[in-house]
Amino acid sequence: MxxxxxxxxxxxxxxxxxxxxxxxxxxxxxxxxxxxxxxxxxxxxxxxxxxxxxxxxxxxxxxxxxxxxxxxxxxxxxxxxxxxxxxxxxxxxxxxxxxxxxxxxxxxxxxxxxxxxxxxxxxxxxxxxxxxxxxxxxxxxxxxxxxxxxxxxxxxxxxxxxxxxxxxxxxxxxxxxxxxxxxxLSSMHTGPQGRQGGRVPTNRSRDGSVGLGSGKVHSLLLSSVYTWGSGISAPLRLPMLNTEVLQVSLGRTQRMGVTKSGRLITWEAPSVGSGEAGLPGVVEQMQPQFISRFLEGQSGVTIKSVSCGDLFTTCMTGWWTLLIFITPKIVEALLGYELVQMSCGASHVVAVTNEREVFAWGRGDNGRLGLGTQDSHNCPRQVCLPVEFEAQRVICGVDCSMIISTQYGIVACGSNRFNKLGLDIITAGEEPNPSDQLEEVNSYTHVQSAPLDSEKIIHIDIGTAHSVAVTERGECFTFGSNQHGQMGCSSRRSSRVPYLVPGLQGITMAACGDAFTLAIGSGE
CATH class of the missing domain: 1.10.510.10 (Transferase(Phosphotransferase) domain 1)
Structure with a gap:
């Protein structure tokens, strides 16, 4: 006592x-x-x-x-x-x-x-x-x-x-x-009253998962943050406001991070036409500068993680709650649940609780929410998962979602074009018959493409038209479209069969961009 x-x-x-x-x-x-x-x-x-x-x-x-x-x-x-x-x-x-x-x-x-x-x-x-x-x-x-x-x-x-x-x-x-x-908090807005379900958990989990790319977070202590692409030809260091950043996330229109003190920092390009007019003959600066600022209206809330969608952002607070930005709003339906990890797609969100429950909401095209239909939902809906599947980490793509289980198995839903979710029935590395190809599924389904269906997958990420998976042994598999060589093949291989990227060992994490792949090794 x-x-x-x-x-x-x-x-x-x-x-x-x-x-x-x-x-x-x-x-x-x-x-x-x-x-x-x-x-x-x-x-x-x-x-x-x-x-x-x-x-x-x-x-x-x-x-x-x-x-x-x-x-x-x-x-x-x-x-x-x-x-x-x-x-x-x-x-x-x-x-x-x-x-x-x-x-x-x-x-x-x-x-x-x-x-x-x-x-x-x-x-x-x-x-x-x-x-x-x-x-x-x-x-x-x-x-x-x-x-x-x-x-x-x-x-x-x-x-x-x-x-x-x-x-x-x-x-x-x-x-x-x-x-x-x-x-x-004077600036915190709440949604409609009422919710379904909810529990007050008895313990607190800690999720050590990391990810890169759109809608993903990077969980390392960062003293410097860089950005490049979209007209920025070389890595550009972003201003940090005398703070250390714990996580970063990138959306189509925003760059955001979580500081060590639990504040949300955003980096914005200056408005077009801002600043003084340039003198005649002066070459304009090719690399645009960014302005950093702390998000206003959340000083009383401790942010634990951030994930960016196309035109919105979700944040997980220190009290298991999701805040939706641009205008902060508490997701009331999830009050009382302990959220341990979340992910944003272009226009949908998936979150997992410490009790291995999964909730999804947002746009439902292609069945990306995994709710059995293509309906969209403004409020979180609990997802029905295969029997004995315990969700550990959720990953959202542009038009699909995947979940890794505590036993390192994978289920997926949404668009499977080019077999980017590994849902085709494939054995012994042979191309699937047309009858064994799935273009999309509306409910979470076990990955069926060998060898993904038997490997222990510890990390996965989804790009626009391809995906990458890292196994327990540190091997890296890519699957989906190879239009731009993102599969890691020397030739423009066009196949629905998962590809083991040669020459890579000790891989711990990987990420997908629109048309490229990145892998991080242990340094050995």
Whole structure:
């Protein structure tokens, strides 16, 4: 057991001497209790004794823990001896929130029969109108006499009144011990209310995967970042704003990185026509300079990784949440899930959780979302994966997606033109029959092209018309179009059979551009 030198929440409320708490402080305590109760329910356990006397505080009275029956918090169904479920804990949670807002219990009486009558009537004094209508409405919903009309915990977590305190909790707590809570982020916009599913995980995973190219991240500590191509003939060093960059990602229209301190940095070309006019006869500079800046409006959010699509960017925060840019927006449907890795295609996103669940959303052409149709979806949808397939890493192409499992197998969906996903049925290195060629699939399907179907693949990347895979033995296979020699062949080989690139050993990572391939070795 941990020590709780800050006493109980009941003690804290009693010491207030009728001096009401501000709403930020109330929500700061409430969301921690909410997450703790969600964890208990996720273990299929009912608490049945949630009360302010069982809520313990640390010495700074900033972090709360719930301990393990006081009749003042029992629900109406318990009073009647009816069957009860998790909604009884929701009632008690409502009593706790009421007490935080009013500094007194919702239901009190001199004896137990009188207390039961009060609870069964469902009447209690209203809380002060200094608090927001959303907070007061939440209390009313949780203290509904009908258990079926009380909200689920995941529904409470998705309410706008709780989203910002949850974000503040996971970006502030543990960092600044003596500060109770940050003000809500004024520039953070939330989407529609409501979501489906969700869980509060019990552990935190760390994903060490790396990738290069459009929509990929590069997870090495970088003191310098360079860019070239698209008119830049030689590597151009980008300005760093006196910071170190942990990850970079490249989209069609943007270059972005994550700094060591968790801020998002972007490098932008100056506007056309900006600056002073050139003198007659002066040769214009061939390599455009870039302006670096930190993204505004996310100073209170710690960014862990960034991935760029064509005209959008997704960021994973320190609290397992996706933020969608250009205008920041929290993906509410994924609140409560621990996201360990994500990837962006040109116009779709795929993310994987620590429970090996996969979610996809965005444009659905070619079946790139893996949801069994070609429909597009604005909100994340959970993907159905083959039996016993445990997702470890997701990779998005322009019009397709692939997933590597914990056992290093591969499934793919979307456009398979030129067999760039390895979905053709190929054995013994022979060209597939026309009947064994797949042009596209709408659901995740196991790779069927030998030897990819039997090799342990540790890394994979997808280009516009070809892909590259790295095996556990450090071998590099390319498959798909070879129109520009991107397969690594000396001749313009046109084949749907995966190609083992000769002369490469100890390969640890590879990446695909539009018409080229890059491989990184161990240096041996």
């Amino acid at each position: 941990e020590y709780a030198p800050g006493g109980t929440l009941a003690d804290y409320i009693q010491k207030r001497c009728n001096s009401l708490l501000d709403e930020d402080t109330i929500l700061h305590f409430f969301v921690q209790i909410l997450l703790a109760l969600y964890h208990v329910h996720n273990k299929l356990i009912l608490h049945r004794d949630l009360k302010t006397q069982n809520i313990l505080l640390d010495k700074h009275q900033m972090i709360v823990k719930i301990g393990c029956r006081d009749p003042c918090y029992i629900s109406p169904e318990l009073c009647e001896g009816k069957p009860y479920n998790q909604k009884s804990d929701i009632w008690a949670l409502g009593c706790v929130l009421y007490e935080l807002a009013s500094l007194k219990r919702a239901f009190e009486a001199a004896n137990l029969p009188a207390l039961v009558l009060k609870i069964m009537s469902g009447t209690f004094a209203p809380i002060s109108d200094r608090y927001s209508p959303e907070l007061r409405q939440l209390i009313l919903h949780m203290l509904n006499l009908d258990p079926s009309k009380r909200p689920q915990l995941n529904e409470i977590m998705a309410l706008p009144v709780c989203i910002r305190p949850l974000l503040n909790l996971y970006t502030d707590i543990g960092n600044v011990k003596m500060r109770r809570i940050e003000k809500p």
